Amino acid sequence: MFDLTLAELAKGLQKREFSSVELTQAYLSRIHDKDSLYNSYITVCDQQALKQAAAADARIEQGDAGLFTGLPIAHKDLFCTKGIKTSCGSRILDNFISPYDATLVSRFNEAGAVTLGKTNMDEFAMGSSTENSYFGPSRNPWDTERVPGGSSGGSAVAVSARLAPATTGSDTGGSIRQPAALCGITGIKPTYGRVSRYGMVAYASSFDQAGPMTRTAEDAAMMLQVMAGADPLDSTCADQPVPDYLAGLNTPLDGLKIGLPKEFFADELDPAIAEQVQNAIREYEKLGASVQEISLPNTRLSIPAYYILAPAEASTNLSRFDGVRYGYRCADPKDLEDLYKRSRGEGFGSEVQRRILVGTYALSEGYYDAYYRKAQQIRRLIQQDYINALQQVDVIMGPTTPHPAFRIGEKSNDPVSMYMEDIFTLSLNLAGLPGMSIPCGQTAGLPVGLQIIGNYFAEAKLLNVAHQFQLATDWHKQTPAGI
């Protein structure tokens, strides 16, 4: 049962091979049995999950079920879930029980999905390894001494270790694609505005975007179908028609034009990763695609630009956590200033504090023009690079990450080397474009991710391109030893 994809589980439910209660119970037991090793969940919702599963079974019985009814999933712990703790991986929200559901969560609930629990993450989605979680790091199922990536590390581990058939994640600079790559699963970051951000705790509002993390592109299509679409509660959510993602999966790839940015195959790339990505590209040529070199000249500037702009937005977004309205409050404050200082000092971890300081500095009078405005100008140049490139090709491909999963602790004292791991993912968020990572090979027993980038609102194309690869190859079926 744990090896079945969402699509297969949906068929099993429809044919009554098992009930949603049985399926949910099986996953809950497995989580209680195995997750102490992986730490992929912050909260497991046994009672609510079984209630939702029983309701789903009743819907299936009455013939009132949709494709998603009865399927268990888990949400990254930054999506607000009514009546359930929403910690964002932080001490400051460790006691926060959300009074409402995020739009994304209510859409899954309405579709009849079952919420198994809330997954571990870097605090406020800041990080590339899940080591910044107040609840301790998640562990990569391919080698538990290594990180799963971040910030949606718990969501990636849960899928990879078969502790959930699928999960949600969020991607501000790579947090869906990078952990998907390091854990050997499929993840898609949709176009900015494709999925509502209402009820998703904000890190950097002009970058944040939610998306699915699954075993296959077909499952990602099923998930995105539920998530995507306009939302009156989020004015940045685009009022664009949502295509039938499953229907688009089977278009043949004859004549597909793939662009390989030469900057993505530069010095920092591990040669073993380059080789796996090249093999995947050859597979695409066999499927009828043609390949050409392109250039995204400002790729290198994406790291400095992102690490000014995202902290700047974070510094304002996180000012709401003040120990007054909700969340952690320090003991016995002397006065209001002491309350603010100690609640925030004790409630936020060191990476979050670092970013608040960097962001506040970049926005301060006198430095604004030198840093914030410059970074915004670079953001525009990066977007223009992509717009130019996507006039020549249908999709852009390259590695998702420069290296496979690194060891826990290896980079935690060196923030810049951690930031460098984001070199191939950040630029998409600066441009607002959709991107996907699928497993395309292995090096020394660790998974390698292929990144596929498309034009605005071209998620159907990305899913199609990924699905055709998964029909022709087995990388997405590889399972970590001992799972």
Ligand code: GLN
């Ligand atoms: N790793 C990047 C960061 O630390 C991206 C995080 C994300 O996408 N949420 O900010």
